[in-house]
Amino acid sequence: MKMEGRYYEEDKLLIFKINEEIDECSVKEIRRRADYEIERFMPREVIFDFDSVTFMDSAGIGMVIGRYKQLNIIGGRTEVANLTDGVRKIFAMSGVLKIIPEIDLEKRLEKFNQTDDKKEVVNL
């Protein structure tokens, strides 16, 4: 799937794992799906996982800033994780990481791996 979503009810945490190159062409669908899920869950926190993003141009900057603005309105925060070298270079030079921090996703999800209560996690 081009973008996988997962929702952790306990923390009102929504994670998007993007599995394709991000450019002007692909970003439209990413935006549409992200907005749909954000509206549906009203999360407190959204993390974009870039682990399998092999290419990204400035379209990616506009995409995360757009979601950041939208989440600000509903009082949620936006973060990015698993940045590949090329992706980090673009985010760093545009100053995006100052408002949308890079976090350690594995650490963030540690607490969920310890509980057996998996029913709180929704795969989208």
Next chain:
Amino acid sequence: MNKFSDNEIKIEFISKSNNEAFARISVAAFVAQLDPTIEEISDIKTAVSEAVTNSIVHGYEDKLGIVTLICKLHNNDVYIEVSDKGKGIENIEMAKQPLYTTKPNLERSGMGFTIMESFMDELSVESILGLGTKVTMRKTIKQTDELEDTQVTLEEALRG
């Protein structure tokens, strides 16, 4: 001296955003003969993507037109030229400023020219209102033996 030096390709395609990936991948494949590093290839692909996207999104807007992409290799230099016959840029200096965009509502960040400028070694923009825009970029691919030379000197320097 690289036996493949002095080579050239020219690609023309219509201004559809699903041609962006084709454009940058073609350039990457062509440039591969200079033995670039992964980072150099990634920089070039990003710069091509920015220039091509600009021609499609700003040059032609919703209309269809032809985007021309030329890539030349000379010694260890890669020259890339992306041109369109679209609406042109009113103020090039202003357009090149970071964060400057005429389409903020479409979630553009105004970072395209800044990325081209910092990922390539040289950028020049020519544009005439109503006639079109041509973006030319150059990047030198560092030769591996040059890199090894630097490493040796560094080692020597460290040894004192």
